Structure formats: C-alpha cells, structure tokens
Amino acid sequence: MNQFREKVMRFMQGRYGMDDMGRFLMIVILVCMVLSVVFQSGTLNILVVAGIVYEYYRMLSRNIAARYEENQKFLGLKSRLFSKGAPTFQRRAADPVNRVFKCPTCGQKVRVPKGKGKISIHCPKCNSDFVKRS
Ligand SMILES: [Zn+2]
Incomplete structure (x- = not known):
C-alpha cells in the first residue's frame, strides 16, 4: 500500500x-x-x-x-x-411570523410581528422607541 x-x-x-x-x-x-x-x-x-x-x-x-x-x-x-x-x-432567521430588530440605543434584540408596515418599536430594556418597517 x-x-x-x-x-x-x-x-x-x-x-x-x-x-x-x-x-x-x-x-x-x-x-x-x-x-x-x-x-x-x-x-x-x-x-x-x-x-x-x-x-x-x-x-x-x-x-x-x-x-x-x-x-x-x-x-x-x-x-x-x-x-x-x-x-x-437558521431557524431563527426563517421565522415567518416575527422579525427581530436590534435596539439602536442599547443593542437589545426586540421581536416584532412581521408585515405590519412602519411601526414604532419599544425597547423593553432601555425604554427607547425606534421606528422600523417590519
Ligand atoms: Zn434599548
């Protein structure tokens, strides 16, 4: 061999x-x-x-x-x-119902329902609001 x-x-x-x-x-x-x-x-x-x-x-x-x-x-x-x-x-990314956004202030991940258009998202950690299209 x-x-x-x-x-x-x-x-x-x-x-x-x-x-x-x-x-x-x-x-x-x-x-x-x-x-x-x-x-x-x-x-x-x-x-x-x-x-x-x-x-x-x-x-x-x-x-x-x-x-x-x-x-x-x-x-x-x-x-x-x-x-x-x-x-x-991959499972998280393929979630058909929710979308995850990162809070621009503290970096906390916030889960919001998908397909609602422009919405105001409230961060539970630092209590700031930010607007995103879901
Ligand atoms: Zn935050």
Whole structure:
C-alpha cells in the first residue's frame, strides 16, 4: 500500500490531487464498498465504480481552479450541515411570523410581528422607541 501511495504521489505531480471533498468522497466510496459486499447489491457496486471514477477524475484533473471551486462549495455545504450553531440560527432567521430588530440605543434584540408596515418599536430594556418597517 505504501509503495502504491508513493507511485501515486509521483504520478500526481502537477495535478490537483486530494482535498477535503476528495477525502469525504473516499469515505463515501469505502462505506458503499462495504455495504455492497454486505448486501450483495449491484446498484451499490455501480455507485462505487462511479464514485471511484469521479474521485480519480478530480484527483488527476489539471483544471485546478475548477476543482478548488468545487471543494469550496463542498466545504460551504459541509459547514452548513455540520456546524452546531447554524441550525438554531437558521431557524431563527426563517421565522415567518416575527422579525427581530436590534435596539439602536442599547443593542437589545426586540421581536416584532412581521408585515405590519412602519411601526414604532419599544425597547423593553432601555425604554427607547425606534421606528422600523417590519
Ligand atoms: Zn434599548
């Protein structure tokens, strides 16, 4: 295996090679490989072959800019899926009923109903009023 890796390394010079997306893909391929053996599934076998072909296509590609772009997209997707803070934040941002404004005086977040037009918002913390379109 080490010898194989060395050969690959030499072959890979000037090519794009492995990145985060490649490593992730490799794990997916390995999992599919194991599953295809366990379940004797032809469909999974095809997936494994397709995955390997794609993996090699990426690694051997000389279009480094395009691969880099792919990897950036992958990393963005990954951080959105796996970051623990994100779902709560997204749920809050996607609130269809309320809108959250920051008090310009003290920075307190004030929740107001959405779609009411221009309204005067009263800050419960510092008792100041400010006008916003909700
Ligand atoms: Zn305030």
